Amino acid sequence: MKRILITGGSGLLGLNWAITVRSRFEVVLALHNREISLPDVKSVKFDNQSRESILKAVKQIQPEWIIHTAGLTNVEDCEKFPDLARAVNADFASNVSSVCAELSIPLVYISTDHVFSGEFKFATEDLPVNPINVYAATKVQAETRVLENYSKALIIRTNFYGWGPSYRLSFSDQIIFSLRKGKKITLFDDVFYTPILAESLILTVHELLEVGASGIYNVVSDDRISKYDFGIAIAEIFSLNKCLIKSGKMAEKADLVKRPMDMSLLNKKVCSKLGHNLGGINQDICRLMEQEKSEIINDILKL
Numbered sequence: 001m002k003r004i005l006i007t008g009g010s011g012l013l014g015l016n017w018a019i020t021v022r023s024r025f026e027v028v029l030a031l032h033n034r035e036i037s038l039p040d041v042k043s044v045k046f047d048n049q050s051r052e053s054i055l056k057a058v059k060q061i062q063p064e065w066i067i068h069t070a071g072l073t074n075v076e077d078c079e080k081f082p083d084l085a086r087a088v089n090a091d092f093a094s095n096v097s098s099v100c101a102e103l104s105i106p107l108v109y110i111s112t113d114h115v116f117s118g119e120f121k122f123a124t125e126d127l128p129v130n131p132i133n134v135y136a137a138t139k140v141q142a143e144t145r146v147l148e149n150y151s152k153a154l155i156i157r158t159n160f161y162g163w164g165p166s167y168r169l170s171f172s173d174q175i176i177f178s179l180r181k182g183k184k185i186t187l188f189d190d191v192f193y194t195p196i197l198a199e200s201l202i203l204t205v206h207e208l209l210e211v212g213a214s215g216i217y218n219v220v221s222d223d224r225i226s227k228y229d230f231g232i233a234i235a236e237i238f239s240l241n242k243c244l245i246k247s248g249k250m251a252e253k254a255d256l257v258k259r260p261m262d263m264s265l266l267n268k269k270v271c272s273k274l275g276h277n278l279g280g281i282n283q284d285i286c287r288l289m290e291q292e293k294s295e296i297i298n299d300i301l302k303l
């Protein structure tokens with residue numbers, strides 16, 4: 001079995017990655033502060049992110065692929081702690097890519113749909129980036145430095161959801177669990193994006209790795225939707241009370257760090273490369289429901 005090393009192993013995406021591919025790959029999760037364990041998955045502690053320590057660890061682990069998901073992902077925290085955001089999001093990614101280049105290990109860097117200011121609807125990979133907050137700026141720095149260090153790296157711009165552990169609920173978890181408790185929630189109807197189920201994202205990235213793709217790819221849903229309509233779609237498919245969802249406007253939230261109002265990305269490049277569509281939002285939400293019923297995500301829900 002091919003061995004893959006996933007940084008950010010305790011995070012929402014790292015955990016979903018592990019359970020999605022663990023039957024076909026030997027998965028090693030690189031952990032930082034939080035210690036977790038999953039059946040049939042190994043883990044290692046990455047003490048710090050210096051190039052030397054990464055090189056040493058990677059030489060020991062000998063992965064055939066590296067998936068770099070680690071990051072400081074809270075937009076408000078990034079604004080408060082810009083140096084930490086730069087160190088975790090940009091410097092760490094840069095060091096991982098430099099090590100991968102030296103050892104010729106295929107690398108996936110997970111970027112974001114947050115790289116534009118919101119001026120584009122269904123943005124393509126070739127448009128000029130325009131980050132409007134520290135989180136976005138550090139992710140853009142990472143993209144640039146990863147590609148400078150290693151032109152063969154695969155950079156994925158995305159926005160995903162899926163079942164998360166109790167300490168890291170995803171957007172879909174927050175909606176589902178609130179509605180199940182009968183709690184009212186407010187979702188923005190003026191913010192648009194193209195969210196994809198983590199499992200669909202992961203399987204698509206594996207297909208890209210199999211065909212040796214490199215450079216920037218948008219891996220997102222076929223559909224663009226507002227956060228409010230996403231909540232409504234979840235409520236309808238999970239048969240939950242959609243009357244508990246109120247619409248709100250991000251434009252009226254002066255206290256939030258500035259964010260793009262439209263983060264939608266176009267997935268045409270990846271669809272052409274792979275020769276198939278990635279699927280729409282309703283299809284992915286049905287799969288999210290199936291994942292819960294089939295209990296395949298239980299190992300994450302227990303954490």
Ligand SMILES: NC(=O)c1ccc[n+]([C@@H]2O[C@H](COP(=O)([O-])OP(=O)(O)OC[C@H]3O[C@@H](n4cnc5c(N)ncnc54)[C@H](OP(=O)(O)O)[C@@H]3O)[C@@H](O)[C@H]2O)c1
Nearest residue numbers: 008009010011012013032033034069070071073112159160
């Ligand atoms: N969630 C989304 O929809 C979304 C959208 C667009 C892009 N992304 C990108 O996708 C990637 C994964 O996101 P996620 O939601 O899975 O993130 P997450 O749940 O917030 O997890 C982040 C992971 O990074 C690790 N980490 C944080 N600081 C670290 C450090 N200094 N050194 C090593 N590891 C560190 C954390 O470990 P500890 O907890 O132990 O510190 C955790 O495992 C991120 O790069 C993010 O920018 C996410």
